[in-house]
Amino acid sequence: MVNIEQIKGMISYEFFSIAGHSMTVGGVLLIPAMALIGFWATKYLVRFLTTKLTKRNADPNIIHLVRRLLYAIAISIIAITVLDIINVPITAFAFLSGAIAIGFGFGAQNIINNFISGWILMWEKPIRIGDFLEVENAKGVVEEINTRSTRFRRTDGVHMLIPNSKLLENTIVNWTLVDKLMRTSVKIGVAYGSPAKQVAKLILQAVEEQDSVLSNPPPQVIFEDFGDNALIFEVNFWIQSNVEGGLRMAKSNVRFRLDELLAANKIVIAYPQRDVHIDGSLKLLKSEA
Known part of the structure:
Protein backbone atom coordinates (compact mmCIF):
# COMPACT_ATOMS: atom_id res chain seq x y z
CA MET A 1 0.00 0.00 0.00
CA VAL A 2 1.22 3.47 -0.85
CA ASN A 3 0.89 5.77 2.14
CA ILE A 4 0.46 9.53 2.25
CA GLU A 5 4.13 10.15 2.98
CA GLN A 6 5.14 8.28 -0.15
CA ILE A 7 2.64 10.29 -2.22
CA LYS A 8 4.02 13.54 -0.79
CA GLY A 9 7.50 12.38 -1.55
CA MET A 10 6.61 11.61 -5.14
CA ILE A 11 4.88 14.97 -5.61
CA SER A 12 7.78 16.90 -4.08
CA TYR A 13 10.36 14.99 -6.11
CA GLU A 14 12.56 17.42 -8.02
CA PHE A 15 11.97 16.73 -11.69
CA PHE A 16 14.31 19.33 -13.20
CA SER A 17 15.42 22.91 -12.61
CA ILE A 18 15.22 26.14 -14.61
CA ALA A 19 17.56 29.03 -13.82
CA GLY A 20 18.15 27.65 -10.32
CA HIS A 21 14.46 27.07 -9.59
CA SER A 22 13.52 23.46 -9.08
CA MET A 23 10.51 21.92 -10.77
CA THR A 24 8.75 19.14 -8.88
CA VAL A 25 6.44 16.45 -10.16
CA GLY A 26 3.54 18.15 -8.40
CA GLY A 27 4.35 21.43 -10.10
CA VAL A 28 4.43 19.79 -13.53
CA LEU A 29 1.08 18.10 -12.86
CA LEU A 30 -0.37 21.37 -11.64
CA ILE A 31 0.28 23.13 -14.99
CA PRO A 32 -2.38 21.29 -17.08
CA ALA A 33 -4.84 21.33 -14.17
CA MET A 34 -4.58 25.12 -13.78
CA ALA A 35 -4.67 25.58 -17.55
CA LEU A 36 -7.88 23.53 -17.88
CA ILE A 37 -9.56 25.38 -15.02
CA GLY A 38 -8.51 28.73 -16.45
CA PHE A 39 -9.70 27.93 -19.98
CA TRP A 40 -13.00 26.58 -18.68
CA ALA A 41 -13.61 29.73 -16.59
CA THR A 42 -12.65 31.93 -19.55
CA LYS A 43 -14.99 30.09 -21.91
CA TYR A 44 -17.85 30.43 -19.42
CA LEU A 45 -17.19 34.16 -18.94
CA VAL A 46 -16.97 34.81 -22.68
CA ARG A 47 -20.19 32.90 -23.32
CA PHE A 48 -21.95 34.83 -20.54
CA LEU A 49 -20.85 38.23 -21.87
CA THR A 50 -21.67 37.27 -25.46
CA THR A 51 -25.21 36.28 -24.45
CA LYS A 52 -25.70 39.55 -22.56
CA LEU A 53 -24.43 41.68 -25.45
CA THR A 54 -26.52 39.75 -27.98
CA LYS A 55 -29.69 40.29 -25.94
CA ARG A 56 -28.93 44.03 -25.96
CA ASN A 57 -28.62 43.96 -29.77
CA ALA A 58 -24.98 45.00 -29.68
CA ASP A 59 -22.97 45.27 -32.88
CA PRO A 60 -21.68 41.79 -33.89
CA ASN A 61 -18.29 43.34 -34.60
CA ILE A 62 -18.07 44.69 -31.04
CA ILE A 63 -19.03 41.28 -29.66
CA HIS A 64 -16.37 39.63 -31.79
CA LEU A 65 -13.71 42.12 -30.65
CA VAL A 66 -14.64 41.67 -26.97
CA ARG A 67 -14.35 37.90 -27.28
CA ARG A 68 -10.89 38.11 -28.87
CA LEU A 69 -9.66 40.57 -26.23
CA LEU A 70 -10.96 38.42 -23.38
CA TYR A 71 -9.27 35.29 -24.74
CA ALA A 72 -5.96 37.13 -25.21
CA ILE A 73 -6.07 38.62 -21.69
CA ALA A 74 -7.15 35.31 -20.13
CA ILE A 75 -4.32 33.35 -21.75
CA SER A 76 -1.78 35.89 -20.46
CA ILE A 77 -3.21 35.78 -16.94
CA ILE A 78 -3.32 31.97 -16.90
CA ALA A 79 0.30 31.71 -18.03
CA ILE A 80 1.57 34.22 -15.45
CA THR A 81 -0.52 32.64 -12.66
CA VAL A 82 0.69 29.11 -13.38
CA LEU A 83 4.31 30.22 -13.43
CA ASP A 84 3.83 32.08 -10.16
CA ILE A 85 2.19 29.10 -8.43
CA ILE A 86 4.98 26.73 -9.38
CA ASN A 87 7.59 29.36 -8.32
CA VAL A 88 9.06 29.86 -11.77
CA PRO A 89 9.78 33.53 -12.54
CA ILE A 90 9.14 34.83 -16.01
CA THR A 91 12.81 35.88 -16.24
CA ALA A 92 13.68 32.20 -16.24
CA PHE A 93 12.56 32.08 -19.86
CA ALA A 94 14.64 35.07 -20.92
CA PHE A 95 17.09 32.79 -22.70
CA LEU A 96 14.30 31.82 -25.11
CA SER A 97 13.56 35.39 -26.18
CA GLY A 98 16.44 35.59 -28.64
CA ALA A 99 15.54 32.32 -30.35
CA ILE A 100 11.86 33.25 -30.49
CA ALA A 101 12.68 36.67 -31.97
CA ILE A 102 14.86 35.10 -34.66
CA GLY A 103 12.20 32.50 -35.44
CA PHE A 104 9.51 35.14 -35.75
CA GLY A 105 11.76 37.31 -37.86
CA PHE A 106 12.55 34.64 -40.44
CA GLY A 107 9.78 32.07 -40.31
CA ALA A 108 6.70 33.85 -39.05
CA GLN A 109 6.60 37.14 -40.93
CA ASN A 110 3.33 36.34 -42.68
CA ILE A 111 1.76 35.00 -39.50
CA ILE A 112 2.63 38.13 -37.53
CA ASN A 113 1.53 40.35 -40.40
CA ASN A 114 -1.86 38.63 -40.63
CA PHE A 115 -2.21 38.60 -36.84
CA ILE A 116 -1.65 42.35 -36.55
CA SER A 117 -3.86 42.98 -39.59
CA GLY A 118 -6.65 40.98 -37.94
CA TRP A 119 -6.57 43.19 -34.85
CA ILE A 120 -6.57 46.30 -37.05
CA LEU A 121 -9.64 45.02 -38.91
CA MET A 122 -11.47 44.31 -35.64
CA TRP A 123 -10.45 47.62 -34.04
CA GLU A 124 -10.79 50.13 -36.91
CA LYS A 125 -13.62 48.16 -38.61
CA PRO A 126 -12.97 49.06 -42.26
CA ILE A 127 -14.49 45.64 -42.90
CA ARG A 128 -17.18 44.29 -40.60
CA ILE A 129 -19.12 41.08 -40.16
CA GLY A 130 -22.05 41.13 -42.57
CA ASP A 131 -20.43 43.51 -45.09
CA PHE A 132 -20.80 42.73 -48.77
CA LEU A 133 -17.34 42.80 -50.38
CA GLU A 134 -15.87 42.55 -53.83
CA VAL A 135 -12.42 40.95 -53.57
CA GLU A 136 -10.75 40.70 -56.97
CA ASN A 137 -13.26 38.64 -58.99
CA ALA A 138 -15.22 37.31 -56.00
CA LYS A 139 -18.28 38.85 -54.34
CA GLY A 140 -19.74 37.79 -51.04
CA VAL A 141 -20.46 38.43 -47.37
CA VAL A 142 -18.02 38.54 -44.46
CA GLU A 143 -18.99 35.86 -41.92
CA GLU A 144 -16.12 35.94 -39.42
CA ILE A 145 -12.92 37.92 -38.80
CA ASN A 146 -10.26 35.82 -37.08
CA THR A 147 -6.78 36.78 -35.94
CA ARG A 148 -5.12 35.27 -39.02
CA SER A 149 -7.74 35.17 -41.77
CA THR A 150 -11.25 36.32 -42.62
CA ARG A 151 -13.99 33.87 -43.57
CA PHE A 152 -15.77 35.06 -46.68
CA ARG A 153 -18.83 33.45 -48.29
CA ARG A 154 -19.25 34.02 -52.00
CA THR A 155 -22.62 34.54 -53.64
CA ASP A 156 -22.51 30.96 -54.94
CA GLY A 157 -22.22 29.60 -51.37
CA VAL A 158 -18.51 28.72 -51.50
CA HIS A 159 -16.45 29.76 -48.46
CA MET A 160 -13.09 31.47 -48.83
CA LEU A 161 -10.39 32.16 -46.24
CA ILE A 162 -8.67 35.45 -47.07
CA PRO A 163 -5.47 36.46 -45.21
CA ASN A 164 -6.11 39.60 -43.18
CA SER A 165 -3.09 41.40 -44.61
CA LYS A 166 -4.56 41.04 -48.11
CA LEU A 167 -7.68 42.91 -47.05
CA LEU A 168 -5.58 45.85 -45.82
CA GLU A 169 -2.92 45.96 -48.53
CA ASN A 170 -5.13 45.53 -51.61
CA THR A 171 -8.04 47.54 -52.96
CA ILE A 172 -11.30 46.07 -51.67
CA VAL A 173 -14.76 47.24 -52.72
CA ASN A 174 -17.01 47.36 -49.65
CA TRP A 175 -20.57 47.85 -50.85
CA THR A 176 -21.92 48.41 -47.33
CA LEU A 177 -19.10 50.35 -45.65
CA VAL A 178 -21.14 53.47 -44.81
CA ASP A 179 -24.70 52.43 -45.61
CA LYS A 180 -26.68 49.91 -47.65
CA ASN A 265 -49.39 50.43 -74.85
CA LYS A 266 -48.35 48.64 -78.09
CA ILE A 267 -44.79 49.92 -77.94
CA VAL A 268 -42.32 47.53 -79.53
CA ILE A 269 -39.03 46.66 -77.85
CA ALA A 270 -36.48 46.98 -80.61
CA TYR A 271 -34.36 44.18 -81.98
CA PRO A 272 -31.53 44.29 -84.52
CA GLN A 273 -32.74 44.76 -88.09
CA ARG A 274 -30.98 44.92 -91.45
CA ASP A 275 -32.29 46.20 -94.77
CA VAL A 276 -30.87 44.39 -97.79
CA HIS A 277 -30.93 46.21 -101.16
CA ILE A 278 -30.25 44.23 -104.35
CA ASP A 279 -29.16 46.15 -107.42
CA GLY A 280 -30.00 44.85 -110.91
CA SER A 281 -32.57 42.41 -112.05
CA LEU A 282 -33.09 38.86 -110.98
CA LYS A 283 -33.39 36.14 -113.60
CA LEU A 284 -34.77 32.73 -112.95
CA LEU A 285 -33.12 30.07 -115.07
CA LYS A 286 -35.29 27.19 -116.11
CA SER A 287 -33.53 23.95 -115.67
CA GLU A 288 -33.84 21.32 -118.34
CA ALA A 289 -34.85 17.86 -117.34
Whole structure:
Protein backbone atom coordinates (compact mmCIF):
# COMPACT_ATOMS: atom_id res chain seq x y z
CA MET A 1 0.00 0.00 0.00
CA VAL A 2 1.22 3.47 -0.85
CA ASN A 3 0.89 5.77 2.14
CA ILE A 4 0.46 9.53 2.25
CA GLU A 5 4.13 10.15 2.98
CA GLN A 6 5.14 8.28 -0.15
CA ILE A 7 2.64 10.29 -2.22
CA LYS A 8 4.02 13.54 -0.79
CA GLY A 9 7.50 12.38 -1.55
CA MET A 10 6.61 11.61 -5.14
CA ILE A 11 4.88 14.97 -5.61
CA SER A 12 7.78 16.90 -4.08
CA TYR A 13 10.36 14.99 -6.11
CA GLU A 14 12.56 17.42 -8.02
CA PHE A 15 11.97 16.73 -11.69
CA PHE A 16 14.31 19.33 -13.20
CA SER A 17 15.42 22.91 -12.61
CA ILE A 18 15.22 26.14 -14.61
CA ALA A 19 17.56 29.03 -13.82
CA GLY A 20 18.15 27.65 -10.32
CA HIS A 21 14.46 27.07 -9.59
CA SER A 22 13.52 23.46 -9.08
CA MET A 23 10.51 21.92 -10.77
CA THR A 24 8.75 19.14 -8.88
CA VAL A 25 6.44 16.45 -10.16
CA GLY A 26 3.54 18.15 -8.40
CA GLY A 27 4.35 21.43 -10.10
CA VAL A 28 4.43 19.79 -13.53
CA LEU A 29 1.08 18.10 -12.86
CA LEU A 30 -0.37 21.37 -11.64
CA ILE A 31 0.28 23.13 -14.99
CA PRO A 32 -2.38 21.29 -17.08
CA ALA A 33 -4.84 21.33 -14.17
CA MET A 34 -4.58 25.12 -13.78
CA ALA A 35 -4.67 25.58 -17.55
CA LEU A 36 -7.88 23.53 -17.88
CA ILE A 37 -9.56 25.38 -15.02
CA GLY A 38 -8.51 28.73 -16.45
CA PHE A 39 -9.70 27.93 -19.98
CA TRP A 40 -13.00 26.58 -18.68
CA ALA A 41 -13.61 29.73 -16.59
CA THR A 42 -12.65 31.93 -19.55
CA LYS A 43 -14.99 30.09 -21.91
CA TYR A 44 -17.85 30.43 -19.42
CA LEU A 45 -17.19 34.16 -18.94
CA VAL A 46 -16.97 34.81 -22.68
CA ARG A 47 -20.19 32.90 -23.32
CA PHE A 48 -21.95 34.83 -20.54
CA LEU A 49 -20.85 38.23 -21.87
CA THR A 50 -21.67 37.27 -25.46
CA THR A 51 -25.21 36.28 -24.45
CA LYS A 52 -25.70 39.55 -22.56
CA LEU A 53 -24.43 41.68 -25.45
CA THR A 54 -26.52 39.75 -27.98
CA LYS A 55 -29.69 40.29 -25.94
CA ARG A 56 -28.93 44.03 -25.96
CA ASN A 57 -28.62 43.96 -29.77
CA ALA A 58 -24.98 45.00 -29.68
CA ASP A 59 -22.97 45.27 -32.88
CA PRO A 60 -21.68 41.79 -33.89
CA ASN A 61 -18.29 43.34 -34.60
CA ILE A 62 -18.07 44.69 -31.04
CA ILE A 63 -19.03 41.28 -29.66
CA HIS A 64 -16.37 39.63 -31.79
CA LEU A 65 -13.71 42.12 -30.65
CA VAL A 66 -14.64 41.67 -26.97
CA ARG A 67 -14.35 37.90 -27.28
CA ARG A 68 -10.89 38.11 -28.87
CA LEU A 69 -9.66 40.57 -26.23
CA LEU A 70 -10.96 38.42 -23.38
CA TYR A 71 -9.27 35.29 -24.74
CA ALA A 72 -5.96 37.13 -25.21
CA ILE A 73 -6.07 38.62 -21.69
CA ALA A 74 -7.15 35.31 -20.13
CA ILE A 75 -4.32 33.35 -21.75
CA SER A 76 -1.78 35.89 -20.46
CA ILE A 77 -3.21 35.78 -16.94
CA ILE A 78 -3.32 31.97 -16.90
CA ALA A 79 0.30 31.71 -18.03
CA ILE A 80 1.57 34.22 -15.45
CA THR A 81 -0.52 32.64 -12.66
CA VAL A 82 0.69 29.11 -13.38
CA LEU A 83 4.31 30.22 -13.43
CA ASP A 84 3.83 32.08 -10.16
CA ILE A 85 2.19 29.10 -8.43
CA ILE A 86 4.98 26.73 -9.38
CA ASN A 87 7.59 29.36 -8.32
CA VAL A 88 9.06 29.86 -11.77
CA PRO A 89 9.78 33.53 -12.54
CA ILE A 90 9.14 34.83 -16.01
CA THR A 91 12.81 35.88 -16.24
CA ALA A 92 13.68 32.20 -16.24
CA PHE A 93 12.56 32.08 -19.86
CA ALA A 94 14.64 35.07 -20.92
CA PHE A 95 17.09 32.79 -22.70
CA LEU A 96 14.30 31.82 -25.11
CA SER A 97 13.56 35.39 -26.18
CA GLY A 98 16.44 35.59 -28.64
CA ALA A 99 15.54 32.32 -30.35
CA ILE A 100 11.86 33.25 -30.49
CA ALA A 101 12.68 36.67 -31.97
CA ILE A 102 14.86 35.10 -34.66
CA GLY A 103 12.20 32.50 -35.44
CA PHE A 104 9.51 35.14 -35.75
CA GLY A 105 11.76 37.31 -37.86
CA PHE A 106 12.55 34.64 -40.44
CA GLY A 107 9.78 32.07 -40.31
CA ALA A 108 6.70 33.85 -39.05
CA GLN A 109 6.60 37.14 -40.93
CA ASN A 110 3.33 36.34 -42.68
CA ILE A 111 1.76 35.00 -39.50
CA ILE A 112 2.63 38.13 -37.53
CA ASN A 113 1.53 40.35 -40.40
CA ASN A 114 -1.86 38.63 -40.63
CA PHE A 115 -2.21 38.60 -36.84
CA ILE A 116 -1.65 42.35 -36.55
CA SER A 117 -3.86 42.98 -39.59
CA GLY A 118 -6.65 40.98 -37.94
CA TRP A 119 -6.57 43.19 -34.85
CA ILE A 120 -6.57 46.30 -37.05
CA LEU A 121 -9.64 45.02 -38.91
CA MET A 122 -11.47 44.31 -35.64
CA TRP A 123 -10.45 47.62 -34.04
CA GLU A 124 -10.79 50.13 -36.91
CA LYS A 125 -13.62 48.16 -38.61
CA PRO A 126 -12.97 49.06 -42.26
CA ILE A 127 -14.49 45.64 -42.90
CA ARG A 128 -17.18 44.29 -40.60
CA ILE A 129 -19.12 41.08 -40.16
CA GLY A 130 -22.05 41.13 -42.57
CA ASP A 131 -20.43 43.51 -45.09
CA PHE A 132 -20.80 42.73 -48.77
CA LEU A 133 -17.34 42.80 -50.38
CA GLU A 134 -15.87 42.55 -53.83
CA VAL A 135 -12.42 40.95 -53.57
CA GLU A 136 -10.75 40.70 -56.97
CA ASN A 137 -13.26 38.64 -58.99
CA ALA A 138 -15.22 37.31 -56.00
CA LYS A 139 -18.28 38.85 -54.34
CA GLY A 140 -19.74 37.79 -51.04
CA VAL A 141 -20.46 38.43 -47.37
CA VAL A 142 -18.02 38.54 -44.46
CA GLU A 143 -18.99 35.86 -41.92
CA GLU A 144 -16.12 35.94 -39.42
CA ILE A 145 -12.92 37.92 -38.80
CA ASN A 146 -10.26 35.82 -37.08
CA THR A 147 -6.78 36.78 -35.94
CA ARG A 148 -5.12 35.27 -39.02
CA SER A 149 -7.74 35.17 -41.77
CA THR A 150 -11.25 36.32 -42.62
CA ARG A 151 -13.99 33.87 -43.57
CA PHE A 152 -15.77 35.06 -46.68
CA ARG A 153 -18.83 33.45 -48.29
CA ARG A 154 -19.25 34.02 -52.00
CA THR A 155 -22.62 34.54 -53.64
CA ASP A 156 -22.51 30.96 -54.94
CA GLY A 157 -22.22 29.60 -51.37
CA VAL A 158 -18.51 28.72 -51.50
CA HIS A 159 -16.45 29.76 -48.46
CA MET A 160 -13.09 31.47 -48.83
CA LEU A 161 -10.39 32.16 -46.24
CA ILE A 162 -8.67 35.45 -47.07
CA PRO A 163 -5.47 36.46 -45.21
CA ASN A 164 -6.11 39.60 -43.18
CA SER A 165 -3.09 41.40 -44.61
CA LYS A 166 -4.56 41.04 -48.11
CA LEU A 167 -7.68 42.91 -47.05
CA LEU A 168 -5.58 45.85 -45.82
CA GLU A 169 -2.92 45.96 -48.53
CA ASN A 170 -5.13 45.53 -51.61
CA THR A 171 -8.04 47.54 -52.96
CA ILE A 172 -11.30 46.07 -51.67
CA VAL A 173 -14.76 47.24 -52.72
CA ASN A 174 -17.01 47.36 -49.65
CA TRP A 175 -20.57 47.85 -50.85
CA THR A 176 -21.92 48.41 -47.33
CA LEU A 177 -19.10 50.35 -45.65
CA VAL A 178 -21.14 53.47 -44.81
CA ASP A 179 -24.70 52.43 -45.61
CA LYS A 180 -26.68 49.91 -47.65
CA LEU A 181 -27.78 52.32 -50.37
CA MET A 182 -26.98 51.12 -53.87
CA ARG A 183 -27.61 52.72 -57.24
CA THR A 184 -28.31 50.67 -60.32
CA SER A 185 -29.76 51.16 -63.78
CA VAL A 186 -31.82 49.44 -66.46
CA LYS A 187 -31.42 50.04 -70.19
CA ILE A 188 -34.01 49.44 -72.88
CA GLY A 189 -34.33 50.16 -76.57
CA VAL A 190 -37.67 50.79 -78.31
CA ALA A 191 -38.39 50.83 -82.01
CA TYR A 192 -38.02 54.02 -84.04
CA GLY A 193 -41.33 55.87 -84.30
CA SER A 194 -42.30 55.16 -80.69
CA PRO A 195 -43.48 58.19 -78.65
CA ALA A 196 -40.34 59.03 -76.66
CA LYS A 197 -42.06 61.01 -73.89
CA GLN A 198 -44.65 58.30 -73.32
CA VAL A 199 -41.90 55.68 -73.17
CA ALA A 200 -40.09 57.75 -70.53
CA LYS A 201 -43.29 57.96 -68.45
CA LEU A 202 -43.85 54.21 -68.67
CA ILE A 203 -40.27 53.50 -67.61
CA LEU A 204 -40.64 55.82 -64.62
CA GLN A 205 -43.95 54.18 -63.71
CA ALA A 206 -42.40 50.70 -63.81
CA VAL A 207 -39.65 51.81 -61.43
CA GLU A 208 -41.84 53.75 -58.99
CA GLU A 209 -44.20 50.79 -58.58
CA GLN A 210 -41.42 48.68 -57.02
CA ASP A 211 -41.42 48.61 -53.21
CA SER A 212 -37.65 48.18 -53.04
CA VAL A 213 -36.93 51.38 -55.02
CA LEU A 214 -36.31 54.47 -52.90
CA SER A 215 -38.17 57.70 -53.61
CA ASN A 216 -35.28 59.77 -52.31
CA PRO A 217 -33.07 60.08 -54.31
CA PRO A 218 -35.79 59.89 -56.99
CA PRO A 219 -35.47 57.68 -60.08
CA GLN A 220 -34.22 59.43 -63.20
CA VAL A 221 -35.03 58.48 -66.79
CA ILE A 222 -32.53 59.46 -69.50
CA PHE A 223 -33.04 59.40 -73.25
CA GLU A 224 -29.54 58.21 -73.87
CA ASP A 225 -29.07 57.92 -77.63
CA PHE A 226 -30.40 57.26 -81.10
CA GLY A 227 -29.05 53.78 -81.59
CA ASP A 228 -28.54 51.79 -84.76
CA ASN A 229 -31.82 49.95 -84.34
CA ALA A 230 -33.58 51.62 -81.41
CA LEU A 231 -34.19 54.64 -79.25
CA ILE A 232 -32.06 53.96 -76.16
CA PHE A 233 -33.41 54.82 -72.70
CA GLU A 234 -31.77 54.34 -69.31
CA VAL A 235 -33.30 54.68 -65.85
CA ASN A 236 -31.20 55.13 -62.70
CA PHE A 237 -32.66 54.33 -59.29
CA TRP A 238 -31.56 53.57 -55.71
CA ILE A 239 -32.41 50.65 -53.46
CA GLN A 240 -31.40 49.58 -49.97
CA SER A 241 -29.79 46.16 -49.98
CA ASN A 242 -26.82 44.41 -48.38
CA VAL A 243 -26.29 41.75 -51.05
CA GLU A 244 -25.89 41.73 -54.80
CA GLY A 245 -28.89 39.41 -55.16
CA GLY A 246 -31.21 42.17 -53.96
CA LEU A 247 -29.83 44.48 -56.62
CA ARG A 248 -30.33 41.96 -59.41
CA MET A 249 -33.84 41.10 -58.22
CA ALA A 250 -34.85 44.77 -58.21
CA LYS A 251 -33.64 45.16 -61.82
CA SER A 252 -35.46 42.00 -62.84
CA ASN A 253 -38.74 43.23 -61.31
CA VAL A 254 -38.43 46.52 -63.18
CA ARG A 255 -37.87 44.69 -66.48
CA PHE A 256 -40.88 42.41 -65.92
CA ARG A 257 -43.17 45.37 -65.21
CA LEU A 258 -41.74 47.41 -68.05
CA ASP A 259 -42.40 44.58 -70.51
CA GLU A 260 -46.04 44.51 -69.40
CA LEU A 261 -46.51 48.29 -69.70
CA LEU A 262 -44.91 48.52 -73.13
CA ALA A 263 -46.97 45.61 -74.43
CA ALA A 264 -50.19 47.15 -73.06
CA ASN A 265 -49.39 50.43 -74.85
CA LYS A 266 -48.35 48.64 -78.09
CA ILE A 267 -44.79 49.92 -77.94
CA VAL A 268 -42.32 47.53 -79.53
CA ILE A 269 -39.03 46.66 -77.85
CA ALA A 270 -36.48 46.98 -80.61
CA TYR A 271 -34.36 44.18 -81.98
CA PRO A 272 -31.53 44.29 -84.52
CA GLN A 273 -32.74 44.76 -88.09
CA ARG A 274 -30.98 44.92 -91.45
CA ASP A 275 -32.29 46.20 -94.77
CA VAL A 276 -30.87 44.39 -97.79
CA HIS A 277 -30.93 46.21 -101.16
CA ILE A 278 -30.25 44.23 -104.35
CA ASP A 279 -29.16 46.15 -107.42
CA GLY A 280 -30.00 44.85 -110.91
CA SER A 281 -32.57 42.41 -112.05
CA LEU A 282 -33.09 38.86 -110.98
CA LYS A 283 -33.39 36.14 -113.60
CA LEU A 284 -34.77 32.73 -112.95
CA LEU A 285 -33.12 30.07 -115.07
CA LYS A 286 -35.29 27.19 -116.11
CA SER A 287 -33.53 23.95 -115.67
CA GLU A 288 -33.84 21.32 -118.34
CA ALA A 289 -34.85 17.86 -117.34
